[in-house]
Amino acid sequence: MKMQKKGAKYVLISTALVALLVGICGFLLPWWGFMVVLFGLGTFLFSNASGAFWVSFGGGAIMWGGVSLYYYLGESGQLLAERLRVMMGLPHGVFLVLLPAFLGGTLAGIASLTGHYGAKVCQRKKSSEACEK
Amino acid sequence: MEKLKFGICATLSLTLVILGNRRIGMYPPIGKFFSPFWGYWQNVERTKYPPALEKKILGLKDRVEVYFDKNLVPHIFAQNEEDAYFMQGYITAYHRLWQMEFQTRVVAGELAEVLGEKALKFDIRQRRFGFLRAAKKSLKIFFQNPDAKRILLAYTAGVNAYIRSLRPHQYPLEYKIFDYAPRLWSPLRSALVLKYMDWLLTLPFYNQREIELSKVLKKFGAKVANQIFPTSYPNPAPVIPLSVSWNFSPSLPKAPSSVFVPSSVITQPLSELGIGSNNWAFSGKKTATGAPLLASDPHLPLTLPSIWYELQMHTPFWNVYGVSLPGSPFVIIGFNEHSAWAMTNAQTDVADWYELEFKDNSYKEYKYGKKWRKVKILHELIRVRGGKSRKLTIHLSHYGPVIYKLKGTSPPKGLALRWVGYEGGEEVLALWKLNRARHYKDYRKALKHYSSPAQNFLFATQDGDIGISHYGRFPIRWPDQGKFISNGSDPTYEWKGFIPHPHLPHVRNPKEGFVFSVNQPPVGKGYPYFLTGYYEPYRHKRLKTLMESIQKATLEDCLRLQEDTKNLHAASIMPALLKTLEKKLMSHEEQKVYQILRKWDCHDRVNSIASTVFDKWWRLFHKEVWEDEFGKKIHFLPTKLFTVNLALTSPNSLWFDDIRTEERENFSQIAWRSFQKTVKALKKQLGPIGDSWQWGKARKIHIPHIAKLPGFGQKGIEMGGNLHELKTCTQKFSTSWRMIVSLENPVKAWGIYPGGQSGNPASAFYDNGIKDWKKGKLRRLRFFQKLPTNLKGIAAVWRLSPLPKEDGGQR
Numbered sequence: 001m002k003m004q005k006k007g008a009k010y011v012l013i014s015t016a017l018v019a020l021l022v023g024i025c026g027f028l029l030p031w032w033g034f035m036v037v038l039f040g041l042g043t044f045l046f047s048n049a050s051g052a053f054w055v056s057f058g059g060g061a062i063m064w065g066g067v068s069l070y071y072y073l074g075e076s077g078q079l080l081a082e083r084l085r086v087m088m089g090l091p092h093g094v095f096l097v098l099l100p101a102f103l104g105g106t107l108a109g110i111a112s113l114t115g116h117y118g119a120k121v122c123q124r125k126k127s128s129e130a131c132e133k
Numbered sequence: 134m135e136k137l138k139f140g141i142c143a144t145l146s147l148t149l150v151i152l153g154n155r156r157i158g159m160y161p162p163i164g165k166f167f168s169p170f171w172g173y174w175q176n177v178e179r180t181k182y183p184p185a186l187e188k189k190i191l192g193l194k195d196r197v198e199v200y201f202d203k204n205l206v207p208h209i210f211a212q213n214e215e216d217a218y219f220m221q222g223y224i225t226a227y228h229r230l231w232q233m234e235f236q237t238r239v240v241a242g243e244l245a246e247v248l249g250e251k252a253l254k255f256d257i258r259q260r261r262f263g264f265l266r267a268a269k270k271s272l273k274i275f276f277q278n279p280d281a282k283r284i285l286l287a288y289t290a291g292v293n294a295y296i297r298s299l300r301p302h303q304y305p306l307e308y309k310i311f312d313y314a315p316r317l318w319s320p321l322r323s324a325l326v327l328k329y330m331d332w333l334l335t336l337p338f339y340n341q342r343e344i345e346l347s348k349v350l351k352k353f354g355a356k357v358a359n360q361i362f363p364t365s366y367p368n369p370a371p372v373i374p375l376s377v378s379w380n381f382s383p384s385l386p387k388a389p390s391s392v393f394v395p396s397s398v399i400t401q402p403l404s405e406l407g408i409g410s411n412n413w414a415f416s417g418k419k420t421a422t423g424a425p426l427l428a429s430d431p432h433l434p435l436t437l438p439s440i441w442y443e444l445q446m447h448t449p450f451w452n453v454y455g456v457s458l459p460g461s462p463f464v465i466i467g468f469n470e471h472s473a474w475a476m477t478n479a480q481t482d483v484a485d486w487y488e489l490e491f492k493d494n495s496y497k498e499y500k501y502g503k504k505w506r507k508v509k510i511l512h513e514l515i516r517v518r519g520g521k522s523r524k525l526t527i528h529l530s531h532y533g534p535v536i537y538k539l540k541g542t543s544p545p546k547g548l549a550l551r552w553v554g555y556e557g558g559e560e561v562l563a564l565w566k567l568n569r570a571r572h573y574k575d576y577r578k579a580l581k582h583y584s585s586p587a588q589n590f591l592f593a594t595q596d597g598d599i600g601i602s603h604y605g606r607f608p609i610r611w612p613d614q615g616k617f618i619s620n621g622s623d624p625t626y627e628w629k630g631f632i633p634h635p636h637l638p639h640v641r642n643p644k645e646g647f648v649f650s651v652n653q654p655p656v657g658k659g660y661p662y663f664l665t666g667y668y669e670p671y672r673h674k675r676l677k678t679l680m681e682s683i684q685k686a687t688l689e690d691c692l693r694l695q696e697d698t699k700n701l702h703a704a705s706i707m708p709a710l711l712k713t714l715e716k717k718l719m720s721h722e723e724q725k726v727y728q729i730l731r732k733w734d735c736h737d738r739v740n741s742i743a744s745t746v747f748d749k750w751w752r753l754f755h756k757e758v759w760e761d762e763f764g765k766k767i768h769f770l771p772t773k774l775f776t777v778n779l780a781l782t783s784p785n786s787l788w789f790d791d792i793r794t795e796e797r798e799n800f801s802q803i804a805w806r807s808f809q810k811t812v813k814a815l816k817k818q819l820g821p822i823g824d825s826w827q828w829g830k831a832r833k834i835h836i837p838h839i840a841k842l843p844g845f846g847q848k849g850i851e852m853g854g855n856l857h858e859l860k861t862c863t864q865k866f867s868t869s870w871r872m873i874v875s876l877e878n879p880v881k882a883w884g885i886y887p888g889g890q891s892g893n894p895a896s897a898f899y900d901n902g903i904k905d906w907k908k909g910k911l912r913r914l915r916f917f918q919k920l921p922t923n924l925k926g927i928a929a930v931w932r933l934s935p936l937p938k939e940d941g942g943q944r
Contacts, residue, residue: 026170032150039146049138067169076178080306080895084173086844087310100167100174107149107164114146117139124135 011055014045018059019066022108026063034060035111042115052116057109064104068097156312166309176306176895182928183227189936192290193219199931202915205890205898208445210920215287217446218462220933222291222318225442225459229892230296231305232438232839233460234315237325240332241265245523246516247313253523256515260525261536263555264332266511268324271557275324281561285320288462292318306894307840326460327561331554333433334478334586340550342667343486345769347398347618352767355392361771361788364613364665368657370677372589372603372650373638375657381636382661386629388611393620395488396546397539409669410477411859411868412591413649413676413694414599415686416642424877425593428691429466429475432861433869435836437846437900439888441465441870445916451569454916456870456886463564466870468882470918471571472594473874477650479587479605480666483553485614485628487532487621491545496528496538499547500622506531532621549621551628553606558584573598573641580604581634589650595876600641601648603655603664607632612663632662647680649673651859670774671701671857679859688883691873696909697859703747704735706777709784710750713804723812725822737860739829739853742822748832748855749815754807761792773857780804828853834864836887836903838894845894852907860909871911879918883911 018038025034038056046052071077072094081093090096153164166172183201195212197220202208207224211217225233238244242259244252259265275281296315308315350358369375411430420426433440441456444464455467466475492498498505509529516522528535532551539546559582566579576592580602583590587605592598608615608628619626638656640648653673655664679697683690707730714727726746733743751773759770779786784800791798798806819825829851838845854862861867872884887906891898905912921927 026168031165031168031171032153035146035150064167064169068174071169071174071177074177075180076895076897077174079897080173080177083844083894087842096173100169100172103153103163103167104169107146107153110142110146110149114139114142117135117142120135121139 011051014055015058015062017041017045018056018108018112019063020059022060022063022104023067026067032107035107038108038111039115039118042112043119046112046116049113049116052112053109056112057105059105060108061101061105065097065101068100072097161310162312165312171302172309173306173895175302176309176893178891178893178896181897183931185929186931186933188931189934190223190294191936191938192294193933193935195935197931197933198920199224199933200917200921200927201929201931203926203928204443204901204912205928206443206445206915208447208915208917208921210447210917212449214448214450215283217448218284218287219291219294221444221446221457221462222288222293223295224291224444225457226292226295226318228890229438229442229459230292230315231307232892233292233326234318234322235307235839236329237322237460240325240329241268242515245520246518247311249518250520253515253517257523257525260513260515261527261534262332262336262550263527263534264328265325267331267552267555267557268321268328270555271328271560272321272324274557274559275320275561278559278562280565281559282320284462284565285323285561288323289318289320305892307842310842311840323461326458328554330458331586334588335483335554336552340484340486342769343615343618344398344548345767346616347395347486348767349763349769350392350394350617351398352763355394358617359613361775362616363775364616365654365658366670366774368654370673371653371657372601372648372655373640373657373660374643374645374648375659376644377638377640379636379660383609383636385662386609386611386614386625388614389623389625392617393488393623393626395618397542398618399537399539399548409480409652409672409861409866411649411651411672411676411695411861412475412477412589413647413680414591414593414601415680415683416599416646417597419646419684419686420875421685421687422875422877424595424875425597425599426686426688426691427468427473427475427591427593427599427874427876428695429591429870429872429874430695430859430861430868431466431475431477431870432866434866435834435869435887436839437836437888437894438839438892439869439886439902441886441888443884443886443890447917447919452916452918453568454882454914455872456884459892462561463568465564466872467568468872468874468876468880468916469568469570470880471596472576472592473876473880473882474567474570474576474593475591475872476588477591477652479589479603479655480652480668481587481603481605481607481655481664482615482666483585483587483605483607485532485551485608485626486618487530487549487551487626488539488618489530489532489535489547489549489621491547494545496535496545496547499530501531502622502624508535530621548618553585553587553608556584556606558582558606560584572596573600576600577602577639589655591648591650593874593876595878595880598642599648600639601650603638603650605637607637607662607664610663613665614663616665636662638664645681649676649680651676669857670772671705672859672861675699675701676859688873688875692909692911694859695868695871698736698738698853698855700735700737700744700747700855700858702773702777702857703733703737703744703751706751706780707733707735707747709780709800710754710804710808713801714808717805720812722816722822723809726812729822737828737853737855737858739851740827741853742826742828744828744853744855745819745826745831746811746815748828750808750811753810753814754804757791757803757807758789762788832864834862834867836900847900847903850903850907868906871906872914873911880916882914882916884914885911 022034081096085093198210200208209220242256409432414427417423445454453469455464489499511527513525530549532549535547535549537548563583570576584606590602651672652669654668737744834850836847854860870886874882889898889901
């Protein structure tokens, strides 16, 4: 059932999938809703921990950063970024794009990773139960 | 091992969600705030102007069209009155929701509920003053009139229709920063907005003044206190011209034989007096068009979003344009198809402090005449975000709330406040009628309902009438009553009713051909009642001279008056000050500064170096004269006018002697000493004499955000003008809505305010007016007589219609 988990193509597709999910969840669920979905995704999609984290990190960062960048470049984005930059004491307005990208990536990565390890714990339990029998 | 890793990751995930959902200290909840789907990015404007809209709204009775012009001013076309006010509420909330709610929290003392512990002290103060209680009382009176009730409810329904249409990601930005949600509006909130103005325009003056003057009384005695703080000055140009005579002679209360000296005073610091206003009108005889010309220029603390919201409301029955207060229905200052009106603050004292003597430390009974009277005890709860709610006990005397308990007094004493603002009036009805007024008699009828904050109501009509009324509820007092803290145990100190409406100062079409008010004393000596207050002594002289010199007034004349920077305070003292510098051995810099001052025409222009020097010099001089005697505990020094007169008439007065030195100083020495200090201080602050010394550059204006969020205000605005000139402008307050109306047929009008229609800091219309405002430019206001057929200059159209009740139920 599990797809071939190797190669650039896989990384690309799964990153895009994560990004898409993060985006859909963003519109439909509370701001943390995507983490629940990625937790689920993490339970089966990734073959190893670093894959789970980084692919999701990439997907999350692309979506949060991308949407931020879209607004930043839009009608009044830089005006807002400048005000918030001063409010938060940041060196440049573009941090209002970079910070969400980093945060979105981190949250996505950790959610997937949690799912990934969660699945492992369950598998271990199942297989040890099977051995006992 | 996997278990451990899972545990760590799961904990981390949960922690991040919880932390990211919460405000930590001053920081917004990072997860929610940085999420581009929920946070600040959802507040960017996707298009410059609001998109066109066709919508059904629950609560409307009929079709409504809204035309937004290129300055984002809504022109509301409704078929009936309720819909007009409904839409005023809806659109004001659309642009200013956070501001309107926040301001009511400020005045009511409900900030800690959303900002936490750090706002508690402020809330406690507001609760002690009891503005919420006062607003409730006002509302009760408003609701006694079915028209007032109908309008307040329609406005409320409009605001709430907008709030209900919002989803959390659409909340205004400040809600996201402070992390709370808007609550539904109610008529009480509108009453609070009006109470906010009441507070702003009356209490900061008397609240402080009587307490500070009582300190002077205690230190120097009644004779000296009355000498250095006289109640009346020679007054060549009161609001009501001296030519008006009064044909009534009421019996007035008699003053007690001795002045009451309070036993102890509190040492609260003085807040800077920072409001005032100009308005004037020329009669048709004195204008180029032959129609009256009215100008309004209220000075208020500058903030972003701006205190005003501009709009037009049109119904088949009336048509009004002007500025409104976000949160209150009606146009406050504006015009309709027949008339125009404007207010300046009356400045007249409408509040007195009473010292009460209590029976014991429970503060439950106070002496009144020969008896003990019980206070009413109220309990209030202040909710504190992230902390324990605070219970507050309020002691209510028959005068008003006991706001301060005086420490170290035996028997225990306290200060109670009597304030006209606590009594409530029918302001809503007054504004409603004023908005629809056609003729002079309508305006006078409207004012009958008005109580507080007292204002100079200026009015002009297409019929050719001009007039001004010093209007509000003024207590009847003996001369100088309420100048110091009053004796609350002695019934003699009670207010003896209020000046009846027909006796309030008022003039219609005076022979001068113009009327004006610039916070000067309302009346000359002949007026039978005693009115006192904190009045400005300089602007009225200048304005009267200028208005007299104009024969055929035009828009340009009015603009010139609004931009006039002649500083009469400087002009009155400058020759005497300069004389003290003659033959002095000066350093190179001092010599240079002296030469600059000698050439100065006393105009505070944006590039004037002399203005910077004079401003600093006066401040230091004034302090040098008085601070030695007054010490640091009295925060209210004798006025500029008194100090100037003293310097001109008695330069060897003992007040000029610095009691801290052995030498016996006079005016000349203090002036010279403070001049040297001025040059030194300015050099240190601004560098060598040059462009950096220019008034605009040395005194930059900062318009802060209402909640003082850094980056949300506008800094570094360079402008001319100062406190005592027609172009009134200090660092904190200035002209807040400039409007000029020519009462031709049809009415023509121009206006500007230092802000923008949108309260959204991400909008280009948040502060777009500042650019023109600081140059003294006005915009032509588009006043539609009927539904616009030509969409030129229209940025967006909203077509709204009622949503039938049954559909509404399903939402």
